[in-house]
Amino acid sequence: MNTPINPKSNRMPVGSVQCDNTTLNLLKANDFVAKAIRERLPDMLVINVCSSPGSGKTSLMQETGRRLRDKINMAVLVGDPETDRDAIRMKEVGINALQIVTGGMCHIEAQMILQALDHIDLTGVDLLFIENVGNLVCPAAFDLGEDIRVTLLAATEGDDKPKKYPRMFLTSELMVISKSDLLPYVPFSVEAVTKDAREVNPTIEVISISSLKGDGMDEWCEWLVTKVNEKKTSQVAI
């Protein structure tokens, strides 16, 4: 694509140019909707789950569903560019799920969540997961009205990701190192990745998990239950 060399100037005036210095926030519409979502879901913990494609988001939520479905009432909104496969996988383990088909889009916007809320029964739900589109870049800029953002990084993806995609790790409260059962087979240092992530985000928490083998699942489930309870008590306090 060719970039114009000369400023395009057909509209250029013969006379004066009036200049308006302004600040028009381009993400304002999204942030406005995100706020509306927060107000609509006051006593439900909403977690935005992000990662690259295939890092194990759906697998982790399936395993979480199996372990916690008797303790916590859970529901899932799954963003997928084209299919409804992940929602079907959640329903297979008895978790209420709704697919948000993003039509090839690289991220979910708050507006899509707001619309989805009209199509899923959230009565009595304590924990709503939003599985974002697999992408570490674009979703970082879109607040979905979540309470907590969690980013998965699979052992197979390499330990240099926090520095390459800083905004995602900066805005996440927890980094889950997924597929930890594969750590013995790949060059991936949990220590190095934790150090890098904390240079970007000093307060980020880190848990290593294998949804397949179960390592770290207890710690993760405990973390979730604590966060769900914290959200509930914060509501009572208000």
Place this chain on the structure above:
Amino acid sequence: MHEISIVRNVFQTLEQTYPEKFDRIVKVQVQAGLLSNVQPILIQNAFEALIQEEPSLSDVELEVLLLPIIAHCDACDKDFEVKKHRFICVCGLPSKKIIQGEELQISEVQFSGQ
């Protein structure tokens, strides 16, 4: 990437903000913090693509300005530039207090005189 929707968003916002003067816009400056993950060249390409749809925009110049990341250190009570995504002050303390770098905004609009 969603550059095309960013560019659409720019012109929708301008149309809403300046309904009377929109036709007279000759130049738009967009500021993008480094953390917004916006690539100026991709924005320019997306703008060229939008012009195919909206030929009336072909006379508008779009400038994208990247803003460095600035954080604030509470201990030193000073702002510092975050380089290579190390959110660490010269004093060695980490800080997440971002002063600049996340924005994506229209910062300047020029209109032709009548």
